[in-house]
Amino acid sequence: MSAPQLQAVQCADCPIRHRAVCAKCNTDELETLDHIKYYRTFEAGQPVIWSGDAMSFVGSVVSGIATLTQTMEDGRTQMVGLLLPSDFVGRPGRDTAAYNVVATTELVMCCFRKKPFEDMMVETPHIAQRLLEMTLDELDAAREWMLVLGRKTAREKIASLLAIIARREASLHKETVKGEMVFDLKLTREAMADYLGLTLETVSRQISALKKDGVIVLQGKRHVTVPDMQRLMEEAGDDSDGGFLV
Amino acid sequence: MSAPQLQAVQCADCPIRHRAVCAKCNTDELETLDHIKYYRTFEAGQPVIWSGDAMSFVGSVVSGIATLTQTMEDGRTQMVGLLLPSDFVGRPGRDTAAYNVVATTELVMCCFRKKPFEDMMVETPHIAQRLLEMTLDELDAAREWMLVLGRKTAREKIASLLAIIARREASLHKETVKGEMVFDLKLTREAMADYLGLTLETVSRQISALKKDGVIVLQGKRHVTVPDMQRLMEEAGDDSDGGFLV
DNA sequence: CGACCATTTGAGCATCATCAACACTAGTGG
DNA sequence: CCACTAGTGTTGATGATGCTCAAATGGTCG
Numbered sequence: 001m002s003a004p005q006l007q008a009v010q011c012a013d014c015p016i017r018h019r020a021v022c023a024k025c026n027t028d029e030l031e032t033l034d035h036i037k038y039y040r041t042f043e044a045g046q047p048v049i050w051s052g053d054a055m056s057f058v059g060s061v062v063s064g065i066a067t068l069t070q071t072m073e074d075g076r077t078q079m080v081g082l083l084l085p086s087d088f089v090g091r092p093g094r095d096t097a098a099y100n101v102v103a104t105t106e107l108v109m110c111c112f113r114k115k116p117f118e119d120m121m122v123e124t125p126h127i128a129q130r131l132l133e134m135t136l137d138e139l140d141a142a143r144e145w146m147l148v149l150g151r152k153t154a155r156e157k158i159a160s161l162l163a164i165i166a167r168r169e170a171s172l173h174k175e176t177v178k179g180e181m182v183f184d185l186k187l188t189r190e191a192m193a194d195y196l197g198l199t200l201e202t203v204s205r206q207i208s209a210l211k212k213d214g215v216i217v218l219q220g221k222r223h224v225t226v227p228d229m230q231r232l233m234e235e236a237g238d239d240s241d242g243g244f245l246v
Numbered sequence: 247m248s249a250p251q252l253q254a255v256q257c258a259d260c261p262i263r264h265r266a267v268c269a270k271c272n273t274d275e276l277e278t279l280d281h282i283k284y285y286r287t288f289e290a291g292q293p294v295i296w297s298g299d300a301m302s303f304v305g306s307v308v309s310g311i312a313t314l315t316q317t318m319e320d321g322r323t324q325m326v327g328l329l330l331p332s333d334f335v336g337r338p339g340r341d342t343a344a345y346n347v348v349a350t351t352e353l354v355m356c357c358f359r360k361k362p363f364e365d366m367m368v369e370t371p372h373i374a375q376r377l378l379e380m381t382l383d384e385l386d387a388a389r390e391w392m393l394v395l396g397r398k399t400a401r402e403k404i405a406s407l408l409a410i411i412a413r414r415e416a417s418l419h420k421e422t423v424k425g426e427m428v429f430d431l432k433l434t435r436e437a438m439a440d441y442l443g444l445t446l447e448t449v450s451r452q453i454s455a456l457k458k459d460g461v462i463v464l465q466g467k468r469h470v471t472v473p474d475m476q477r478l479m480e481e482a483g484d485d486s487d488g489g490f491l492v
Numbered sequence: 493c494g495a496c497c498a499t500t501t502g503a504g505c506a507t508c509a510t511c512a513a514c515a516c517t518a519g520t521g522g
Numbered sequence: 523c524c525a526c527t528a529g530t531g532t533t534g535a536t537g538a539t540g541c542t543c544a545a546a547t548g549g550t551c552g
Contacts, residue, residue, distance in 0.1 A: 070393045072483050078396040080389035091382055098386060125371060128378060135381045136337055140344060142388040143326035147316045149395035150324040150443025154540065189499065197396025202540055204500055221499065221549095237318055400508065435531060445509055450532055467516095467531065 010034065014110070019086035020060040021134065024126040032124075036116045042066075042103035048089070055097045057111045058090030064107035065186050068099045069194060079194040081138070084168060088134055092118050105186055149197045152237055157196040158206040159235035162216065166226060181229055185222045210235070256280065260356070265332035266306040267380065270372040278370075282362045288312075288349035294335070301343045303357045304336030310353035311432050314345045315440060325441040327384070330414060334380055338364050351432055395443045398483055403442040404452040405481035408462065412472060427475055431468045456481070 011017065011030040022033055039062070042048055048066060049055060061083050068081030080099060083089060089101060089109070112120075121128050148160045169183045170176065185192075189207075193200040210216050215235055217225040226232050257263065257276040268279055285308070288294055294312060295301060307329050314327030326345060329335060335347060335355070358366075367374050394406045415429045416422065431438075435453075439446040456462050461481055463471040472478050 068389075070389065072393070072397065073485055074483075076397045078393040080392050093379075099389070125374070128371070128374060132374060132378045132381065133339075135378065135385060139381060139385050139388060142385060142392065143314075143316065143345070146326050146388065146392060146395055147318070147324040149392055151318065151322040199541060200499080201501085201542085204498095205540090208500075237320075434529090446531080447510085447533085448508060451508095454532075 009039075011037070014062070016060060016062055016086040016110075020110075021088050021127060021130050022060075024130045025124070026126070029124055029126060032120065033112075036112055036120070037110050038112075040109050040111055042107040042109070044103060044105050044107075046103045046107075048101035048103060048107070048109070049097045051097055051100050053097050055090055055095060055114065057113055058088070058092060058117055059109045059111035061085050061087045061089065062108040062110050065104040066107055067102050067104055067191060067194075069102065070099055077194050078197060079191065080142075082195065085172075088131065090114070092121055092131075104191065154196075154198055154202050154206050155209065156235065156237045157198060158192075158203065158210060159215070159232055160237070161192060161196060162210075162224065162226065163229070163232050163236045163238065166229065166232070177229055179229060181226045183224055185224055255285075257283070260308070262306060262308055262332040262356075266356075267334050267373060267376050268306075270376045271370070272372070275370055275372060278366065279358075282358055282366070283356050284358075286355050286357055288353040288355070290349055290351050290353075292349045292353075294347035294349060294353070294355070295343045297343055297346050299343050301336055301341060301360065303359055304334070304338060304363055305355045305357035307331050307333050307335065308354040308356050311350040312353055313348050313350055313437060313440075315348065316345055323440050324443060325437065326388075328441065331418075334377065336360070338367055338377075350437065400442075400444055400448050400452050401455065401481065402483045403444060404438070404449065404456060405461070405478055406484070407438060407442060408456075408470065408472065409475070409478050409482045409484065412475065412478070423475055425475060427472045429470055431470055 011022065011025075011034050012027075014020075014022075017023070022030065025033065040059075042064075051070070063085055066083040066089070067079050068083060069077050069079050071077040081087075083101070091098070092114070095114070121131070148157055152160060165185070166181045166183060167177055170181065175181075187195070189200040189203045192198075193203045196203070198206075207216075207218075211218055214227070215232055217227065219225070257268065257271075257280050258273075260266075260268075263269070268276065271279065286305075288310075297316070309331055312329040312335070313325050314329060315323050315325050317323040327333075329347070337344070338360070341360070367377070394403055398406060411431070412427045412429060413423055416427065421427075433441070435446040435449045438444075439449045442449070444452075453462075453464075457464055460473070461478055463473065465471070
């Protein structure tokens, strides 16, 4: 159960080619990246890096999901990022990790040693440009999230999270975000609680409530059907159709 | 009481020269900026731009304070950014504002029309580089803030806000963040509440409590003395000396 | 089967929101 | 000069939302 498909994938064939930090690179630039990249895999539950540790690499999530979390001494933890395929990990110019990164599912990352990557960023505006775009998008997402954390009720928080996941799912498959949507929750109740600043009990209760009210339908604990996205977004407190920043 | 000191300041003499988006520019580049920039002033309480409005410019805060807020239809509002001198407003490549920007004090901004600025970003890597750095810093700040919103108690939230303001004050004057600190709160109780996801009553109560317990001393409503920063940071729930990302 | 984990559900309680009254200050106009 | 108003802040009483502690359920894996 360790290190599956570590064979060198060509950048040109990479599944996240058009969304990751390398999205704007031309053929020559991709070839350079091909030489300095390497893959790493992590099993579900495994830490990728711990806050404060030396960080010798940066990289992109190729497949799987990871979480970015912050913790206080007494153990309270807050998720501050949910890393999906194509998301970037690490900050050029910083040499210790600022957050905990943990693989939630089996995870494949495309890594670059920090120094060569930083060198390449200087020579390759395409990479820096793309990283700026991605960082601005993340900042928007973080600000959306701050509204959820600061001002929404528990029920609205759950509805918001489901809407966000549904939206990302849709954007990945280039589907529409209207009508019915079906997806798997790849997070535990506890991870959702850490995402939303709730306890896992409250998460469980509110999911049950949304189910009872017909806003969602569950098959098992994790497989979600949303019969009417419009209804879900109303429950989330979002105005009718705004907030499509993904 | 309108449009004070609108005389053209030379970029080279600009008070935010070394921290703003132009920080990395050389003399030639500054001269170009000198030609396309213009100043705008806003009175305290005046909106700079409203979410959804067309945004024809980007710019930097030169002096004063502005807030970035998001609101829900029913009026609940969450601050998602506190803009101090040198902070950047607007997103290159986006043509409508995503947030409300409001001047909290009298405000002077150094503006660039969006198109010329975007053109210049392409030709001038120094600007794009600096904008990336600043955006990454903002993202870190937003994530710190998410921990505050999601997991801290009301008392810890207030202590955290005071610590953040003290830290920024110190970094502006290049002072140390140890021992005693004195500063003015440039925010109303309501603005603090919107920052922290609380009500203004709770803000008021917790400030009173911190005062009663000797963590802070107040002269008037807004002038704060922190006798012992270490103590304040303990109240904020921050580990002894970490979290210095400013 | 038994151990373990994720999840659900219940009961009681603490924190913070809500509603309301009041204090203080500055500005306005009679 | 003084009432009048608007804005800001403090404080009190009450209650709802979500947390804490606790127990039970169901699924998975050895």
